[in-house]
Amino acid sequence: MTADTEAAYKEAAPARTAPAVTGLTVRLCRDPDRFASLEPEWDRLYRRCRTATPFQTHAWLHSWWLSYGASARLRLLLAYRGNRLVGAAPLMMTYRPLPALVFLGGGISDYQDVLIDDSCAGAAAAGLAGGLRRAARRAVVDLREVRPGAAAERVVQLWRGPEQRLGDSVCLELPALPFDALLRRLPGPAARRSRAKVRKLDALGVEYRGVPDPEVPEAVLAMLRLHCLQWQGRGVTPEHRRPRFAEHLVRAVGRMAMTGDAVVTEYRRGSRVLALDVTLTSPELAGGYLYGAHPELRAAKADITTMLLRHDSDLAVESGRGTLSLLRGNEDYKHHWRPVTVVNQRFLLAREELAPALRLYAGQIAGRARLAEAARSRFPALLLWRSRLNNVRAVAGRTAGAGRAAR
Template sequence: MSTAVRTPASAGTATAAPASAKAPGTGTPAGSATAARLVRDPEVFGELAGQWDDLRRRSRSSTPFQSHAWLHSWWLSYGHPGRLRVVLVSRGGELVGAAPMMLTYTPLPTLVALGGDITDFSDVLLDDGDPDAAPALAGALHRVARGAVVDLREVRPGAAAERLYDAWAGPRRKLRDSVCLELPGVPMETLLERLPAPSAKRTRQKLRKIDKTGVTEHLVGPAEATAAVRTMLSLHELQWEGRGVTPEHLLPRFRAHLQRTVRKLVASGDAVLTEYRIGGETVASDISLSSADMVCGYLYGAHPRLRAARLDITTMLLRHDAAFAESSGRGTLSLLRGTEPYKLRWQPVPVPNQRFVLARREMAPGLALHTARILGRSAAAGLVRRYAARGGWTWRTRTTGRRSGSGRTAGGENRRTAG
């Protein structure tokens, strides 16, 4: 089911050019009015793949987490019936804006981005060549948010959601969210220059040991991806057996989501699934995602015998991702969320994600309450982490099963964490 959403003329209609003119860089009439609609039917959302990914190619800041393959598959595994709220804005029959949302209760009615805790970056999609796309989408989402607060988490700096935030006509708050760590997209030898000389020497020795072991890399194709994801998750479970694996990684819904998604992302070039083999046997496997300017490692699994042989698995994977970033001309190698010591040794740049909380004017008290809850929980979590860092007790989060004192930001996933 989809319904039309009325938007104010000032938020969606361009008048500077005649209807036959084209927006720069697009085939969309720049002078035609925008039309907004709300999609609540998962089947209708599923049929949007072609239009959605065409818009994503025109929204340069997007990541694979905003692909139709990722979002629709996530809904199939994690969505709740009746809660889907996908806001679309079109001009001349072509999508120029999209906000993939769902309705939750926290306990206030709240519109949140699709993707949940297993998604490192959330965003909306906006046609970079249409200057009116942001105000039009903001106006449509403003209309849909009647009686609800909008909460956009894990917004990467430079994301399209920043333009939505700037165009929002109502109360709004910008908060700090998880910290991501980033390295330049350069070869491993250049990354080694960031380390103190003794550490760089040890790392080179570890890499030579990996090479002497005879590890080979196999790039998995789309036809192999479903089985390869199953293998990777089996290795992941073996790797963390008895050591606090993230519970979500073992659930059928997570496996089904990755199998559906990775096959499509490998086919589209938005993901690389690599198997590391010794003597023809797969002993490790990992998934790397890529956007226009970034490569990021998402999840991996490795047989325990590699650790028993004292092979540095994360360095092996980092070398692969660094080579991929450099060869493809992507300037950023993201280590995603979390500030674990093994990441910090590479002297990465900390890049905080953002959290945007938006509301209509009549929902200003709700926005204030929702923001106070966020800040209160953040302060409490910070106190626990500091106490745990001094040797106090630890606790496990409900969503991730991670220890609060481990340095991992609760509520998110990335590849190279302890579980």
């Protein structure tokens, strides 16, 4: 252990009861090139962290950094026992306007977390808690979209200083069961309607196939084109139209497909591809991340949600996952399947001397939430106008990006 690292750990040793950390070295990495080179050992750690989700893979996080991290400062906390990576916190420093340490992956990642080795989880969590305290010397720590039971909870439990816990996004989850078993969970009338939808899909001759790894990049681009087409005139999420999102998704999913952490599926009618979807997987979870479907399917009265869920439920069962996540969003159509509601957590942390900054930061969050709620309830037309404006900007950005690529 270097003198600098040892000093950092002693300063940051948690006051609460924690496992001994003999032989543990915690390093702070600020070098993007070093981040890129971490892939093999990061992936091994990911496989040893039972609670990890696909959004903690190196492929997802490093790709996100390449597309979205330009204006931030990389802060990776890496905990080693000897030469073995046993803990990692993928963080960056931002200014909002206060300095804040936040997870990589924000905005487009449904779950965010740290990684800790299950074989020494207590010691790894203690090491990360100490390293986090040192890294947050002049900043608030804002850990968003933490799934209940996630590894980050262990680190937060060892935090020594002011903290606040807030609710974050709503996620809906189903048990990983064969599709027929999911149908049996529904009330009689709902189950009969869903079986009729399945018969309709079969009558239309809709079949699916997994996209082979070499074809994944082009399939992801085709999925995004269909995604924008299906939402044309109905307010597509602006980020899904932007070149940086496409670049990230092609790069990340292409890599994740090769390691078994993503599956791209195309749905065909004869020789025509009418839909594609991206399913992300981790040791215990599978979740449909994004799909694109041709309007022809909707015109043919095909129920796209049923089509995707039938495939994803069978995929989760066959691969041994325990949970089929519908990911973020509390939409009515998801509740048809009687999912469990899971609310992600948001942890705000600070050192004792930064308690006033933490209160100010939390106040800004509450103020923005009140303004957003007021806009939704009182000015729905304003939100529609903003959505349309964002779509125009996104299309302009995509066109400009295509022009630069052509040159």
